[in-house]
Amino acid sequence: MRFVSTRGNSPALTLSESIAQGLAPDGGLYVPEIFPNVSPGKDAVLSLQHVAQILLSPFFVGDALEDQLHEIIEEAFDFPIPLVDMKGESALLELFHGPSAAFKDVGARFLASVVSRLERGHEKPLTILVATSGDTGGAVAAAFHNKPGVRVVVLYPDGKVSKRQAHQLSCWGDNIQTFAVKGVFDDCQRIVKEAFQDEWFQKTFRLSSANSINVGRLLPQACYHAWASLEYYRRTGRAPGLVIPSGNLGNALAAIWAREMGFPIREVLLAVNANEPLLAWYKTGDYIPKPAIATLANAMDVGAPSNMERLLSKFSYSELQHFLRVDGVSDSEIEDLIRRGEKDWGHVFCPHTACGIVALERVSTEDWVVCATAHPAKFETIVEPLIHKEVSVPPALDELLKRPAHATQIEPQLDALKKAMS
Numbered sequence: 001m002r003f004v005s006t007r008g009n010s011p012a013l014t015l016s017e018s019i020a021q022g023l024a025p026d027g028g029l030y031v032p033e034i035f036p037n038v039s040p041g042k043d044a045v046l047s048l049q050h051v052a053q054i055l056l057s058p059f060f061v062g063d064a065l066e067d068q069l070h071e072i073i074e075e076a077f078d079f080p081i082p083l084v085d086m087k088g089e090s091a092l093l094e095l096f097h098g099p100s101a102a103f104k105d106v107g108a109r110f111l112a113s114v115v116s117r118l119e120r121g122h123e124k125p126l127t128i129l130v131a132t133s134g135d136t137g138g139a140v141a142a143a144f145h146n147k148p149g150v151r152v153v154v155l156y157p158d159g160k161v162s163k164r165q166a167h168q169l170s171c172w173g174d175n176i177q178t179f180a181v182k183g184v185f186d187d188c189q190r191i192v193k194e195a196f197q198d199e200w201f202q203k204t205f206r207l208s209s210a211n212s213i214n215v216g217r218l219l220p221q222a223c224y225h226a227w228a229s230l231e232y233y234r235r236t237g238r239a240p241g242l243v244i245p246s247g248n249l250g251n252a253l254a255a256i257w258a259r260e261m262g263f264p265i266r267e268v269l270l271a272v273n274a275n276e277p278l279l280a281w282y283k284t285g286d287y288i289p290k291p292a293i294a295t296l297a298n299a300m301d302v303g304a305p306s307n308m309e310r311l312l313s314k315f316s317y318s319e320l321q322h323f324l325r326v327d328g329v330s331d332s333e334i335e336d337l338i339r340r341g342e343k344d345w346g347h348v349f350c351p352h353t354a355c356g357i358v359a360l361e362r363v364s365t366e367d368w369v370v371c372a373t374a375h376p377a378k379f380e381t382i383v384e385p386l387i388h389k390e391v392s393v394p395p396a397l398d399e400l401l402k403r404p405a406h407a408t409q410i411e412p413q414l415d416a417l418k419k420a421m422s
């Protein structure tokens with residue numbers, strides 16, 4: 001299987017080569033050349049790991065790591081991802097039982113497993129630059145901490161993430177370095193993109209990325225969407241739609257890829273926050289990126305979703321109309337939903353998952369799987385005042401919060417990062 005750039009001006013690579021590259025040399029993003037139909041039939045009863053093996057195998061054909069896929073899957077999918085029934089023919093896919101309590105643990109662990117295998121035998125360590133709006137950095141840092149031959153540099157927007165998120169981003173040390181950028185997430189993302197095109201950075205480091213611009217994050221995410229759709233079908237005899245709280249569109253694109261590969265996903269509903277470029281595009285067909293604005297669902301505070309380029313390279317607007325919808329959720333709707341989440345749905349939701357539930361409440365059709373993208377305890381400063389009680393902290397997160405934390409503040413310019421890293 002070959003991976004090509006969305007901009008069509010870079011050589012085709014294998015999966016592990018494109019993972020090691022991150023961004024393609026022409027500035028585009030790597031995508032698989034084709035999506036083979038691999039769905040094992042709607043009635044199959046399979047574990048998540050087994051679905052992952054079926055879905056990922058074709059992408060590893062001819063790859064240097066082809067014979068290690070089984071071990072990679074074991075390392076990446078090493079925590080439970082339950083599909084919990086909810087009222088009204090719907091279910092919650094709980095993606096937050098990993099070390100950083102958000103769905104990004106899956107992609108980050110897969111990436112870390114692949115990259116550390118590729119790094120065996122290199123002299124100069126690989127430097128992974130990661131811009132985070134809150135959750136990516138924690139997942140990537142947890143996944144790569146103390147992996148030999150790799151160093152991770154995390155950039156997050158200072159003051160724009162929750163206290164527990166900030167702690168999770170900066171409690172590592174060793175091979176993990178954390179910078180608090182005086183700006184918004186889009187500044188962090190821009191600095192990373194600039195670094196990749198900067199001569200000094202290219203000369204000084206062997207660079208890679210771990211953002212959802214890295215195709216190694218997307219493919220493992222397709223696995224849990226595929227598994228959840230099969231499992232929902234097994235329980236009900238009907239193909240579900242997926243509700244996906246979205247920012248950079250990494251999770252949603254993975255769902256669309258799983259659908260392309262024949263898994264029983266009826267349609268995909270993107271729940272976005274007050275950042276409106278996606279919603280405006282859905283309504284008009286015009287995609288106009290904007291600066292990000294801060295909302296309660298901060299991991300979705302993205303004004304220029306990086307995976308839009310992948311989405312639009314594969315599908316026309318009119319093709320997407322057949323299976324994609326977008327709904328926008330305001331901060332006051334998020335607050336209202338969190339307040340009544342336990343009474344109306346039997347769950348305390350994080351602000352991102354709350355966007356998904358609000359979108360679910362507004363659709364008229366049934367059979368939806370909503371992705372619960374993070375644990376509410378990660379966003380305690382938002383959730384607890386609304387529900388007037390404490391959210392208990394899951395053990396893995398509790399462990400991290402006990403470690404000492406340190407981040408270095410920098411101005412939102414590439415030069416500031418250069419100075420801090422020289």
Ligand SMILES: *Cc1c(COP(=O)(O)O)cnc(C)c1O
Pocket residue numbers: 102103104135136212245246247248249250251252299300352353373374
């Ligand atoms: C990253 C994140 C999102 C958005 O996912 P994308 O892949 O960027 O669309 C939603 N919720 C949570 C909790 C996240 O961490």
